[in-house]
Structure formats: structure tokens, C-alpha cells
Amino acid sequence: xxxxxxxxxxxxxxxxxxxxxxxxxxxxxxxxxxxxxxxxxxxxxxxxxxxxxxxxxxxxxxxxxxxxxxxxxxxxxxxxxxxxxxxxxxxxxxxxxxxxxxxxxxxxxxxxxxxxxxxxxxxxxxxxxxxxxxxxxxxxxxxxxxxxxxxxxxxxxxxxxxxxxxxxxxxxxxxxxxxxxxxxxxxxxxxxxxxxxxxxxxxxxxxxxxxxxxxxxxxxxxxxxxxxxxxxxxxxxxxxxxxxxxxxxxxxxxxxxxxxxxxxxxxxxxxxxxxxxxxxxxxxxxxxxxxxxxxxxxxxxxxxxxxxxxxxxxxxxxxxxxxxxxxxxxxxxxxxxxxxxxxxxxxxxxxxxxxxxxxxxxx
Numbered sequence: 001x002x003x004x005x006x007x008x009x010x011x012x013x014x015x016x017x018x019x020x021x022x023x024x025x026x027x028x029x030x031x032x033x034x035x036x037x038x039x040x041x042x043x044x045x046x047x048x049x050x051x052x053x054x055x056x057x058x059x060x061x062x063x064x065x066x067x068x069x070x071x072x073x074x075x076x077x078x079x080x081x082x083x084x085x086x087x088x089x090x091x092x093x094x095x096x097x098x099x100x101x102x103x104x105x106x107x108x109x110x111x112x113x114x115x116x117x118x119x120x121x122x123x124x125x126x127x128x129x130x131x132x133x134x135x136x137x138x139x140x141x142x143x144x145x146x147x148x149x150x151x152x153x154x155x156x157x158x159x160x161x162x163x164x165x166x167x168x169x170x171x172x173x174x175x176x177x178x179x180x181x182x183x184x185x186x187x188x189x190x191x192x193x194x195x196x197x198x199x200x201x202x203x204x205x206x207x208x209x210x211x212x213x214x215x216x217x218x219x220x221x222x223x224x225x226x227x228x229x230x231x232x233x234x235x236x237x238x239x240x241x242x243x244x245x246x247x248x249x250x251x252x253x254x255x256x257x258x259x260x261x262x263x264x265x266x267x268x269x270x271x272x273x274x275x276x277x278x279x280x281x282x283x284x285x286x287x288x289x290x291x292x293x294x295x296x297x298x299x300x301x302x303x304x305x306x307x308x309x310x311x312x313x314x315x316x317x318x319x320x321x322x323x324x325x326x327x328x329x330x331x332x333x334x335x336x337x338x339x340x341x342x343x344x345x346x347x348x349x350x351x352x353x354x355x356x357x358x359x360x361x362x363x
Contacts, residue, residue, distance in 0.1 A: 023051050030056060034063035054083075058090040065094025085119050093125045101129040105138065118145075120157045127160035131167040139164040143177075155183045159191060166195025186212075186220050194226030202234035221253050228262040232269070240266045257283070261291040268298025273307055289318050296328065305332055323354045 026049045033042035046052070046060050057080055064073035077083075077091045088111045095104035108126045111118065118126070123142055130139040143161060146153065153161070158181040165174035174195050178188060189212040196205035209227060212219065224247050231240030244263050247253040260283050267276035276295050280287045292315045299308035309332065312325045319325075326349045333342035349355075 023049070023053055023056075026051075027053065027055050027059065031059050034059055034066075037067075039063045039067050039069070054086050058087045061087065061090040061094060065090070065097060068098055070094060070098055070100065083114075083116075085116060085122065088116060089119070089121050089125065092122060096125050096129050099132075101132045104129040105133065105135060120151065120154060124156050124160040127157075127164045131160075131164040134168055136164075136168040136170065139168060143173075153177070153180055153182070155181070155185060155188070158183075159185075159187050162188065162195075163191045166191055166198070169199060171195050171199045171201065184215075184217070186217050186223065189215075189217055190220065190223040190226055193223055194229065197226045197230035197233060200233060202230040202236065205230040206239075219251060219253075221247075221256060221259070224253065224255075225258060225262065228259060228266070232262055232266045235266075235270065237266055237270045237272065257285050257288060257291065260285075260287070261294055264291055265294035265297070268295050269301070271298065271302050273298050273302060273304055277307065277311075287314075289315055289322060292318070293324070296325070300328060305336060308332060321352055321354050323349070326354060 026045065030042050030045050030049075033039070033045060042060060042063055046056060049056060057076060061073045061076050064070070064076065073091060073094050077087065080087060088107070092104050092107050092111070095101070095107060105126060108118070108122065108129075111122070123146070127139060127142055129135070130142070139161075142164075145151075146157070146161070151157070158177055162174045162177040162181075165171070165177060175192060178184070178192050181188060189208065193205045193208050193212070196202070196208060205226060209219070209223070212223070224243060227243045228240055231237070231243065240263060244255065244259065247255055247259065260279065264276045264279055267273070267279065273295065276298060280291060280295065283291075292311055296308060296311045296315065298304070299311055308328065312329050315322050315325045326345050330342045330345035330349075333339070333345065
């Protein structure tokens, strides 16, 4: 209770005053320090424990992983003589949380070799790693494992499985999982909408959104990112603008820079470059290289040289070593007959040690 309100000192004092301390009180103090972000103090208490349970070890491993100290988390994990599914989960999750997805999958395979059956927490974490790695074969194996064991497709497990299939391009399988789920939340619907959008099924994404609203589920920023992506892939500018306006006006969702970037890209692809630039200039947050790059792509397609030159200057202010901008500018000057300017661009690239990225030129 005291840790919950940040009163770490009081909790420690009460602990020190205890005449008899059992493993529960020790674990509570360790967990309290971990929750408060005081990993060093948690470790001090942990090292002083004469008896440690799997909870003790898992709590410390999770705390180190959360702090990004994976080496120390791994060292503790390797010191354990007996590990249960909770401690394995703590270490696997630690890798996944720190974007070490291959390591998370590798540890999961070690867990299998030890003959320890994973639970739904394990599977949710590993499915997330599969989604990021595109490890479809392992994802399918987990799907079969769930069916063989007759495991309930809970909300979290169903979402993780559907997300894995959607991100691996298997939208049919993702929808099958979605349809089997007894409980769905905004994340479930957003996964399917985004999956349909990314796989070229814009109309189905819009239909799915309509059903989501009919079911009384309020969309979030991820839902609208999926809808805007669908509009971009289908070239539906006005529909995209309609969804963008709907975010704040209907649902009170403030657009993030990713939403602005998507709309700028949508407008730029359609040749509505002035509108795209106006949107960038009216954004409540400063545009990044990706947003300006979307507009630059439109300038290249529609040969808007004046705007393109202006946009490049904005990009170079943010990233002075953005190779695509130099290449674009050099090619632009060459096409205009401004050979000295083109030469200067290439000299600046050489002096800065900037090389053209193969296959990524916007020039």
C-alpha cells in the first residue's frame, strides 16, 4: 500500500520493525522497490533473502528487463537451479519488451527443449515476437498448439494470434481467429481493420469499421491509422479527410504525427500538394523527416520543382545527411539546366561522406 503511494521509506521502516519476517514480506518489499523503479534497492533486499521463491527471482528478472538491463536479468536467470513457467515468461518477455525478438524466440525454443509447457502468457509474448520477425511458421505452430491443447482463445491470446497472422500477410487466417473470439475489444477490431488495409482490402476495412461501431466499440487512434492507411492504398482522398476530421470531431481523439503524415501522403499522391503543405504548416507538432518526405514524394511525381526545393531545405534542417534529399535536389537542378548547382549538391554529399542508398533514391 505504501509503495502504491510512493512512500518507500515508510514501507522499509515497517519491514525493519518486523520481528518475524516470512518470505511473503521479503517478496513484498522486493516487489515494492521494483514497482517504484528502485532496482538497486530491490536487489539489495533480494540478496539478503535466505529463502527465495520463483516469485522473488521472476520479480527481479522482470525489473532488470524493464530497466533495459538484459545482461543482469540473464545472469540471474542462469543462476536459477529450478525454473518454472513464470520465470521463463519473465525472461522471454524481457527480451520482447526490449525488441530482442529473435532472442525471445530462441529462449522459447530452449523452454520447449526443457520439456516445460508454455501457458497463455508465454504464447502471447512469443506471438508478438513472431509478428515483428515475420516468423509465420512458428506462429502457425503456436496456433496448432492452442488447438491441440484445447486452450481457450482468450482476449489477449486471440488478439496476439490475429495480429501475428495480419502482420505476416495472412489476413484470411487473421479473420478466422477474430471470428472465433468470444470477446473482442477495440484492439481486436483495430487489428483486423489495419490488417485488411495493409493487405489491400480497403472496402472490407471500411465495412469492418461500420460493424465495430454497430457493436458499440469506440475506436482509438490505432483504428483511425488503419482507416487512413486503407484510404492511402486505395487513393481515396476525400474519404481519408472525412475519417481524419471524424477523429477529433466525433470521437475526441487528437491526431498524432503519424495520422498527419498519412494524410499528407494521401494528398501528395493525389497531386494536392498545396493542401498537403498547408496541413504540415498547421500541425500542432513539428513535422519530422517522414512527413516532409511524403510531400517531397508528391513533388517528384508531379514535378513541382519550386515546392520540392523548399521541402528539401526543410528536410535538411532536420537531417543534414539525408541522402535522398541531396539526390533529389541534384537531379532537380540537372533537369532545370542548373548544372553548377547540381555539381555543388554532389560535392556536398562527397564532403559529408554521404552515399546514395541503393534502391531508395527519390531522385
